[in-house]
Amino acid sequence: MNSTTKVLLPLFLCFLPLFMISNSLLQAQDVISKKYATTISAGTNGIGGDFTLLISERLNTRIGFHGFNYTLNGTIEDSPDIEYDGNLSISSFSLLVDYYPFKKIIGLTAGLYLHSTSIGANAFPIETYEVGGKIFEVEELGSLAAKLNYSSNLMPYAGLVFSNPVASGIPLKLHMQLGILYSKAPNFEMSGTGMIAPTADNQVDLQEGLDEFNFLPVMKIGFSYRFGSRKSSE
Numbered sequence: 001m002n003s004t005t006k007v008l009l010p011l012f013l014c015f016l017p018l019f020m021i022s023n024s025l026l027q028a029q030d031v032i033s034k035k036y037a038t039t040i041s042a043g044t045n046g047i048g049g050d051f052t053l054l055i056s057e058r059l060n061t062r063i064g065f066h067g068f069n070y071t072l073n074g075t076i077e078d079s080p081d082i083e084y085d086g087n088l089s090i091s092s093f094s095l096l097v098d099y100y101p102f103k104k105i106i107g108l109t110a111g112l113y114l115h116s117t118s119i120g121a122n123a124f125p126i127e128t129y130e131v132g133g134k135i136f137e138v139e140e141l142g143s144l145a146a147k148l149n150y151s152s153n154l155m156p157y158a159g160l161v162f163s164n165p166v167a168s169g170i171p172l173k174l175h176m177q178l179g180i181l182y183s184k185a186p187n188f189e190m191s192g193t194g195m196i197a198p199t200a201d202n203q204v205d206l207q208e209g210l211d212e213f214n215f216l217p218v219m220k221i222g223f224s225y226r227f228g229s230r231k232s233s234e
Helices: 003-033 194-210
Strands: 036-043 046-056 059-076 082-099 106-125 129-131 134-136 144-149 154-162 172-182 187-192 215-226
Touching: 036 059, 036 172, 046 082, 046 215, 059 106, 082 154, 106 172, 106 215, 144 194, 154 215, 187 194
Parallel strands: none
Antiparallel strands: 036 046, 036 215, 046 059, 059 082, 082 106, 106 144, 106 154, 129 134, 144 187, 154 172, 172 215
């Protein structure tokens, strides 16, 4: 063994593990980039995104989260003036499977949503009210509160998905989803105080009307992006 070999051999042995690790990481990155896609979208269950994993040429699994929160308040100019505030809160986590009979154009989707929708509102007069010469103070007039939510947040889902995020072709695609959640009827609660309290008696009639609505529509539109390219037998 000459002097050059004696110098190069230890260096080679030192760098060999690093080379093997680097090569493995590059291969792993290549595999991952060929199988994953992300989607950003907005719709009836809020704003958010999905992470899609390729299972086979016709089958993907997808997880996502969407949410939305909106608060509204103001004053209704009447006699008396009424101040109100309301809040809409949506939180929606999904675990879905997409099946593409034709590999990439239109897919059938089924899965579960952990979906929460909560709507709350309050109204109360902010000035006195006069009737027949008698003045009623704000405290006597009272206030009204209403709330709507669902008893169970775990909801089965079925629908259609348009475009396959991990299919071959251009990496950036328009993504659309249309389907329904089996939510069961929402629960509606209304309460009141003071002279306004009898208005809360309408809760029963309103609840009966809502009992007919056992499904929630899901409509989303956005863009998906596939990382890298994917070989396909298409």
